[in-house]
Amino acid sequence: MKQTRILMGMPIAIEIVEELSAANRTAADKEQISVDIDSVFEYFRYVDQTFSTYKDSSEIMRINRGELALAEASPDVREIFALAEQTKAETDGYFDIVNRAGIYDPSGIVKGWAIRNAAGILAKAGYADYFVDAGGDIQARGRNSLGKPWSVGITDPFNERQIVKVVHPGDRGVATSGTYIRGQHIYDPKNKAGEIADIVSLTVIGPDVYDADRLATAAFAMGKSGIDFIEKLPGFEGYLIDAGGTATMTGGFEKFTRHAPI
Amino acid sequence: MKKLLLSSALVISFAFYVFISSLRPSSALVATAQDAVQASASSSPIPTASTPVAAAHTPPKAPVAAPAPAIKKKPLKAAPSRSLSASAAPASGTAGAQLATAAQASSGRYKDGTYTGPATDAYFGTVQVQATISDGDLSNVAFLQYPSDRRTSQQINSQAMPALKSEAISAQSAKVDIVSGATQTSQAFIQSLRGALAQAAN
Numbered sequence: 331m332k333q334t335r336i337l338m339g340m341p342i343a344i345e346i347v348e349e350l351s352a353a354n355r356t357a358a359d360k361e362q363i364s365v366d367i368d369s370v371f372e373y374f375r376y377v378d379q380t381f382s383t384y385k386d387s388s389e390i391m392r393i394n395r396g397e398l399a400l401a402e403a404s405p406d407v408r409e410i411f412a413l414a415e416q417t418k419a420e421t422d423g424y425f426d427i428v429n430r431a432g433i434y435d436p437s438g439i440v441k442g443w444a445i446r447n448a449a450g451i452l453a454k455a456g457y458a459d460y461f462v463d464a465g466g467d468i469q470a471r472g473r474n475s476l477g478k479p480w481s482v483g484i485t486d487p488f489n490e491r492q493i494v495k496v497v498h499p500g501d502r503g504v505a506t507s508g509t510y511i512r513g514q515h516i517y518d519p520k521n522k523a524g525e526i527a528d529i530v531s532l533t534v535i536g537p538d539v540y541d542a543d544r545l546a547t548a549a550f551a552m553g554k555s556g557i558d559f560i561e562k563l564p565g566f567e568g569y570l571i572d573a574g575g576t577a578t579m580t581g582g583f584e585k586f587t588r589h590a591p592i
Numbered sequence: 593m594k595k596l597l598l599s600s601a602l603v604i605s606f607a608f609y610v611f612i613s614s615l616r617p618s619s620a621l622v623a624t625a626q627d628a629v630q631a632s633a634s635s636s637p638i639p640t641a642s643t644p645v646a647a648a649h650t651p652p653k654a655p656v657a658a659p660a661p662a663i664k665k666k667p668l669k670a671a672p673s674r675s676l677s678a679s680a681a682p683a684s685g686t687a688g689a690q691l692a693t694a695a696q697a698s699s700g701r702y703k704d705g706t707y708t709g710p711a712t713d714a715y716f717g718t719v720q721v722q723a724t725i726s727d728g729d730l731s732n733v734a735f736l737q738y739p740s741d742r743r744t745s746q747q748i749n750s751q752a753m754p755a756l757k758s759e760a761i762s763a764q765s766a767k768v769d770i771v772s773g774a775t776q777t778s779q780a781f782i783q784s785l786r787g788a789l790a791q792a793a794n
Contacts, residue, residue, distance in 0.1 A: 339713065343770070345769075384713075461769070461770055463770050463771075463772075466771065466772045466773050467772070468770050468772055470769075470770065474769050480769050480770060481766070481767075481768040481769050481770070482768060482769070482770045482771070482772050483764065483766070483768035483770070483771050483772070483773075484772055484773060485771055485772070485773025486761065486763065486773075487773070489763075490773060492763045492764075493763070493764045493766070493768060493771070494761040494762060494763060494764060495761070495764065496764055496766050496768055504772050505772070506772045506773055508773070531773070533772060557756060558756075561755060561756060571761055575760060575761050576758055576759070576760055576761070577758065577759050577760070577761050578756050578757070578758045579756070579757050579758075579759075580755065580756065581755025581756065581757070582755075583757075584757075
């Protein structure tokens with residue numbers, strides 16, 4: 331059973347694979363799956379209420395306005411701030427939840443963290459085959475409805491209707507960071523044929539989606555060097571696409587592109 | 593003979609005077625065009641911080657406004673017509689109309705100038721871009737608003753990474769279960785940029 335809803339300003343898709351012996355499944359079982367999917371969406375709604383910089387009443391905005399001290403915030407908010415500090419230290423400052431307006435905006439870490447927790451809800455409910463996809467960051471477990479390993483397509487940064495790479499991440503998390511320009515310039519008009527230094531997409535496969543997301547965010551901020559950063563990290567693989575359409579992948583990335591999963 | 597010499601001297605002096613005048617912005621010969629361009633710049637309602645490209649091109653040579661001498665001591669290059677068109681544009685009216693008049697002669701896909709796209713919702717914040725067109729093409733895109741901070745890249749002196757592998761991206765026809773790619777922020781950026789370019793389109 332698969333459902334997609336727009337929450338947190340992005341499409342969130344959840345699929346729970348019902349056992350292949352569907353004939354034995356009663357109506358009550360199907361109802362339970364629907365209820366469990368609802369619980370996951372409910373969790374994302376809660377995350378939105380707490381962390382959205384668009385909602386005046388969110389805890390994060392109350393902290394930004396000085397109405398709420400971090401020490402008095404909810405456990406989840408305090409956890410996110412602690413994780414953000416840790417990530418900032420691990421990435422030599424390339425990851426920082428303080429945005430350019432001087433406001434706390436933890437979106438680069440909340441998304442992966444929330445997806446990891448959402449997948450945990452389904453694991454706790456007893457499911458072995460499912461995925462959670464929020465805005466292109468993915469945590470999958472088990473196999474799809476055809477009994478095959480989950481396949482993930484990396485979209486073409488220049489044409490979202492096309493896919494440029496197919497990976498089979500197994501139980502690992504997948505996160506793609508990207509914007510179409512980074513910084514102020516896209517190219518030097520005096521040197522249009524010259525090398526375009528900017529990158530447009532960086533996909534990271536890591537032990538789970540929380541790690542993949544926060545490190546993809548940090549690595550993207552490093553530009554082309556971001557792929558070197560991922561290469562140096564044991565347990566992480568990456569696929570970088572630059573503004574000229576050239577992709578650079580880490581040494582172990584191709585183990586995810588073969589049909590046999592890890 | 594004397595008459596010929598005198599006439600030649602007069603003509604040469606005049607040609608020399610025109611030549612000298614064309615080099616000095618304050619010269620009376622080009623005053624009309626200059627003043628008009630200055631007036632246009634000060635009254636421009638374009639809501640961006642940057643000076644309109646048209647007005648910035650204060651031409652040192654503007655022979656079109658001058659009575660064209662029959663004898664040319666030095667070929668006087670015509671000033672970009674956009675700056676003179678700006679001088680002729682009415683002071684009132686929308687920024688779009690001003691720019692439209694100013695860039696009539698531009699042969700590029702877009703009209704030169706700076707255009708601000710709409711502030712677009714990217715969930716965790718707003719994206720708004722400002723596009724600059726030079727010589728008819730997009731030459732710069734600046735963020736006026738962006739949801740999360742991106743540090744400017746510092747030169748990382750990384751060691752050679754022989755394990756890294758490069759390839760040109762290519763469309764894959766395989767069907768997949770799940771898709772990972774452009775985020776809401778990217779889409780908001782594209783929308784804002786499209787909005788800016790729509791204003792710039794010829």
